[in-house]
Amino acid sequence: MQTLAPEDQKKVADFVEQLAHPREITLMEKIEAIRSRVPDEVWEKLPTDGAENLDHYLYGAPKKNGQK
Secondary structure, three states, X not given: OOOOOHHHHHHHHHHHHHHHOOOOOOHHHXXXXXXXXXXXXXXXXXXXXXXXXXXXXXXXXXXXXXXX
């Protein structure tokens, strides 16, 4: 490492420090990482009334507002 220029030595030292003490990932970053692994075609197939008709999608209850 001593053969590197001072600015490159700092980059290497910063990188090693980051490996030794990684920063915490936020909940939103975790959610986005999971969401990004799902293809857009799958998201397009999800019902738009999922929150309102959760019981229908989970348990087969009749849809609210008379929807089929």
